[in-house]
Amino acid sequence: MLLFGIITTVKIRIAENAGFCYGVKRAIKIADEALKKNEIIYSLGPIIHNPQVVGEYEKKGLKVVETIDEAKNAVLIRSHGIPPQVYEQISEKNLECIDATCPFVKEAQDYAKQLYEEGYFVVIVGDQNHPEVKAHIAYANYKAQVINSIQEAKNIEAQKIGVISQTTQSMDNFVSIVSEFVKKAKEIRIFNTICDATEKRQESAKELAKNSDLMIVIGGKNSANTRKLYEICLNFCKKVYHIETKEELKKEWFEGVENVGITAGASTPSWLIEDVIKAIEKIENDIY
Numbered sequence: 001m002l003l004f005g006i007i008t009t010v011k012i013r014i015a016e017n018a019g020f021c022y023g024v025k026r027a028i029k030i031a032d033e034a035l036k037k038n039e040i041i042y043s044l045g046p047i048i049h050n051p052q053v054v055g056e057y058e059k060k061g062l063k064v065v066e067t068i069d070e071a072k073n074a075v076l077i078r079s080h081g082i083p084p085q086v087y088e089q090i091s092e093k094n095l096e097c098i099d100a101t102c103p104f105v106k107e108a109q110d111y112a113k114q115l116y117e118e119g120y121f122v123v124i125v126g127d128q129n130h131p132e133v134k135a136h137i138a139y140a141n142y143k144a145q146v147i148n149s150i151q152e153a154k155n156i157e158a159q160k161i162g163v164i165s166q167t168t169q170s171m172d173n174f175v176s177i178v179s180e181f182v183k184k185a186k187e188i189r190i191f192n193t194i195c196d197a198t199e200k201r202q203e204s205a206k207e208l209a210k211n212s213d214l215m216i217v218i219g220g221k222n223s224a225n226t227r228k229l230y231e232i233c234l235n236f237c238k239k240v241y242h243i244e245t246k247e248e249l250k251k252e253w254f255e256g257v258e259n260v261g262i263t264a265g266a267s268t269p270s271w272l273i274e275d276v277i278k279a280i281e282k283i284e285n286d287i288y
């Protein structure tokens, strides 16, 4: 079901699935509970890829650190998860471990470990610099190869291939890479670890983009799943903009536009989406 907010001649529609996913809501809830018991907690990396939310939580006592060495008393593990060695460091330093790793990410980590132990050449479809993928590599004992395109799949010569995906990958890309392996490997084990939330957000963004003159994608510029939504929308809509906050909206984007579609990454809170909608309504009132 799409939500409609009609302003003069312009129709604003929000993608059926947009904004906070299960894993992010869960991580925020875990952080909230932990902050009731601890004045300061150290988050290993930003709790989610959204600067506005990170800023809010910083004020509440959630300090972002890059390494365990910078942390004291309690450490929050965000939804992306961490390598097994980091759990060991936390334990060695006697720090309280507040684990908000998304259960779907945990499942992918287990598959990475299983595939490695069963002798597969482990392939992870995703971005090798993303923290979630870095942890998957560690669970495959640092023997996994990360790829993101059919061309890279063509270069893999292994005969026994085990494949998992970063949870935020696009299904189309995952399917085309796996199809490439089917053509040449003798044995393939595939775990579809693309998260349902990601798939649903991508599908509804695609459908909305097809019927919109302008798409606004809201979310952190550092959020992989938001950037992916932006890329998907670009394939179906001529005008697509990725913004973090309402302040980035420009009046000229809306001139001559009848259908505005809005989607948001899994780490974008609803208050940011509402802010943007109100700002668009104001711009439209100025134009018409």
Ligand code: SF4
Pocket (backbone or CB within 6 Å): 021, 022, 023, 024, 079, 102, 103, 104, 105, 167, 168, 195, 196, 197, 198, 266
């Ligand atoms: S996108 Fe999916 S896997 Fe990632 S945190 Fe959200 S629910 Fe978990």
